[in-house]
Amino acid sequence: MRWISYPGWPGNLLAAAAGALTTLALAPFDYWPLALLSLALYYLGLRELSPMQALGRGWCYGLGLFLAGTSWVYVSIHDYGAASPALAGFLTIGFCAGMALFFALPAWLWVRWLRRNEALLADALAFAALWLAQEAFRGWFLTGFPWLYAGYSQLDGPLAGLAPLGGVWLISFVLALSAALLVNLARLRARPAFLGVGLVLLATPWLLGFLLKGHAWTQPAGAPLRVAALQGNVPQQLKWDPAQLEAQLALYRDLSFGSRPADLIVWPETAVPVLKEFADGYLGVMDRFARERQSALITGVPIRQLNERGEKRYYNGITVIGEGRGTYLKQKLVPFGEYVPLQELLRGLIAFFDLPMSDFARGPAGQPPLEARGYAVAPYICYEVVYPEFAAELAAQSQLLLTVSNDTWFGTSIGPLQHLQMAQMRALEAGRWMIRGTNNGVTALIDPFGRIAAQIPQFERGVLYGEVVPMQALTPYLKWRAWPLAILCALIFAWALLASRMAKTL
Numbered sequence: 001m002r003w004i005s006y007p008g009w010p011g012n013l014l015a016a017a018a019g020a021l022t023t024l025a026l027a028p029f030d031y032w033p034l035a036l037l038s039l040a041l042y043y044l045g046l047r048e049l050s051p052m053q054a055l056g057r058g059w060c061y062g063l064g065l066f067l068a069g070t071s072w073v074y075v076s077i078h079d080y081g082a083a084s085p086a087l088a089g090f091l092t093i094g095f096c097a098g099m100a101l102f103f104a105l106p107a108w109l110w111v112r113w114l115r116r117n118e119a120l121l122a123d124a125l126a127f128a129a130l131w132l133a134q135e136a137f138r139g140w141f142l143t144g145f146p147w148l149y150a151g152y153s154q155l156d157g158p159l160a161g162l163a164p165l166g167g168v169w170l171i172s173f174v175l176a177l178s179a180a181l182l183v184n185l186a187r188l189r190a191r192p193a194f195l196g197v198g199l200v201l202l203a204t205p206w207l208l209g210f211l212l213k214g215h216a217w218t219q220p221a222g223a224p225l226r227v228a229a230l231q232g233n234v235p236q237q238l239k240w241d242p243a244q245l246e247a248q249l250a251l252y253r254d255l256s257f258g259s260r261p262a263d264l265i266v267w268p269e270t271a272v273p274v275l276k277e278f279a280d281g282y283l284g285v286m287d288r289f290a291r292e293r294q295s296a297l298i299t300g301v302p303i304r305q306l307n308e309r310g311e312k313r314y315y316n317g318i319t320v321i322g323e324g325r326g327t328y329l330k331q332k333l334v335p336f337g338e339y340v341p342l343q344e345l346l347r348g349l350i351a352f353f354d355l356p357m358s359d360f361a362r363g364p365a366g367q368p369p370l371e372a373r374g375y376a377v378a379p380y381i382c383y384e385v386v387y388p389e390f391a392a393e394l395a396a397q398s399q400l401l402l403t404v405s406n407d408t409w410f411g412t413s414i415g416p417l418q419h420l421q422m423a424q425m426r427a428l429e430a431g432r433w434m435i436r437g438t439n440n441g442v443t444a445l446i447d448p449f450g451r452i453a454a455q456i457p458q459f460e461r462g463v464l465y466g467e468v469v470p471m472q473a474l475t476p477y478l479k480w481r482a483w484p485l486a487i488l489c490a491l492i493f494a495w496a497l498l499a500s501r502m503a504k505t506l
Contacts (some may be wrong), residue, residue, distance in 0.1 A: 005044050005047040007049055012057055013060070015060040015064065016060045019103075020067065020069075022038045022065050023065070023068040026420070026421065027420065032156070035150050036175060038150075039150065040180070040183050042061050042179075043127055043176075045061075046107060047115075050062065056104070061103050061285035062100030063436075066095070067093070069148045070095070072410045073411035082406075102134060110130055114130060114493070114497070120188055121184075121198055122495065122496060122499065123203075124177055125201075126210075126492055126496040128173050128174075128176040129488075131172065132169060134172045136169070139249065143333070144241065144387065147422075149168055150171075151163075151169065151423055152418075159205065161209040161210065161211065165475075166192055166476070167392065169485055170477075181202045188239055217246065217267050217475040218450070218474075219471065222375065225375075227264045227467065228264070229464040230267050230268070231437070231439065231456055231464065232248070232255070233461040247354050248271075253282075253285070254373050262465070264372055265295050265296070265298070266435055268403070268437045269298065272302075274302070283301075283321055288396060290298055293322075296372035296373050297321050297322045297324075298324070298340060298379075299318070300318055301315060315360055316358060317363075318381060318402075318404060324370065324371050326371050329363025330363050331363045333360055335467075353444075371402075375398075378401045379402050380394070380404075386419070392478055398468055401430060401432050402437075403436050405428075406439040412486065416458065427446040430477075433469055433470075441456070441459060445464065445466045
């Protein structure tokens with residue numbers, strides 16, 4: 001099996017398979033030990049390579065990860081972007097190949113500057129730090145794609161208790177460190193003292209995660225609130241059809257009128273599929289209804305308004321009527337779905353580059369939380385909930401979390417369940433209840449431990465009823481964010497670079 005760590009296609013194919021294993025560690029499969037196996041194979045596969053060989057192996061790992069984990073991209077392009085199977089397949093593979101570069105460059109950096117096969121403990125720590133840096137960079141560069149992070153595999157695993165301490169970042173770091181240490185244990189047996197330190201480094205975070213699982217970092221800030229979350233299950237093909245506008249407005253109106261009394265009524269993303277200014281009369285009716293019931297009604301709605309330069313722009317928004325107030329404009333936009341990069345070149349080439357509502361502007365930073373029934377609500381529209389640091393900033397100002405989405409774009413793929421898992425992690429990190437309202441599922445209520453307290457099936461029309469509790473106090477992650485871990489990783493990098501330079505001069 002030495003070919004695993006040697007150059008050549010056998011090792012590259014294994015790297016691609018190892019990347020694909022991560023998908024099985026995440027929702028909806030949740031075989032969390034496979035995340036460790038995937039990382040261990042990747043780490044071992046870089047042991048004997050030159051920098052350029054590592055570049056190719058890292059790319060293969062990333063390609064396997066994204067081909068397996070983001071297959072739903074094909075569904076969005078083919079089913080809803082009107083692309084032929086051949087073109088949709090080509091664009092999907094191109095997307096995955098491009099995303100794989102996020103693993104190619106760190107692999108090159110690892111071999112060129114950081115790898116130290118003679119110092120196994122330091123080597124494992126540096127690998128974990130680089131892995132975390134790769135995930136963070138991938139979630140930031142060109143607006144980011146923070147999908148398929150290794151740490152999400154532990155939502156129901158032994159390390160879940162670490163999420164309120166350092167977020168999904170800390171869990172990813174521990175998984176990478178553990179995988180590297182497991183690979184190195186056999187070689188450490190010749191040095192008992194180092195073996196002992198390695199075992200302590202390996203066991204401590206797993207024991208801590210297990211002991212903290214279920215620990216309450218936050219406390220109730222008030223009495224439970226009754227929730228009615230509407231799932232309209234409107235087909236994507238009809239969502240933006242002007243002929244279907246009245247039917248969609250009537251659908252959410254009638255579902256609300258027929259629902260049980262609730263403190264919070266939640267409609268999904270763009271449940272009102274027309275600019276807010278053109279729906280004033282309709283929203284006025286719903287406002288009176290909500291006030292009569294002493295409810296706050298929260299809905300997604302596109303909004304047109306002037307930006308700070310006085311220019312007219314369109315935004316994907318959330319607004320509150322009834323017993324609440326506030327409007328939120330989405331800040332993290334989905335490429336091609338909500339805006340088109342290089343649109344001067346791409347608009348008009350194929351239908352996929354001209355999707356409905358693909359000309360949104362980015363909302364301003366620093367927007368305050370929404371207010372509903374006297375409580376601050378952190379709003380996330382669709383894709384925004386997958387950004388850990390962005391979500392933490394809003395959560396720290398709020399007592400409740402809310403995400404609305406239209407996951408119809410994913411079809412019947414695994415995408416919506418991956419999306420749900422990331423929303424669950426946000427609730428666990430923040431120690432707050434999360435209300436998740438979607439067009440066709442999964443509409444759910446998530447407790448402060450990341451567990452689903454109530455949900456309704458996908459692809460069905462209905463109303464989800466349940467209770468959520470406003471929470472107060474900050475988890476360590478909300479208080480400190482990723483800064484302690486970032487400082488630790490910077491120190492590890494500094495030591496690794498210094499030690500590597502010293503080793504070359506001797």
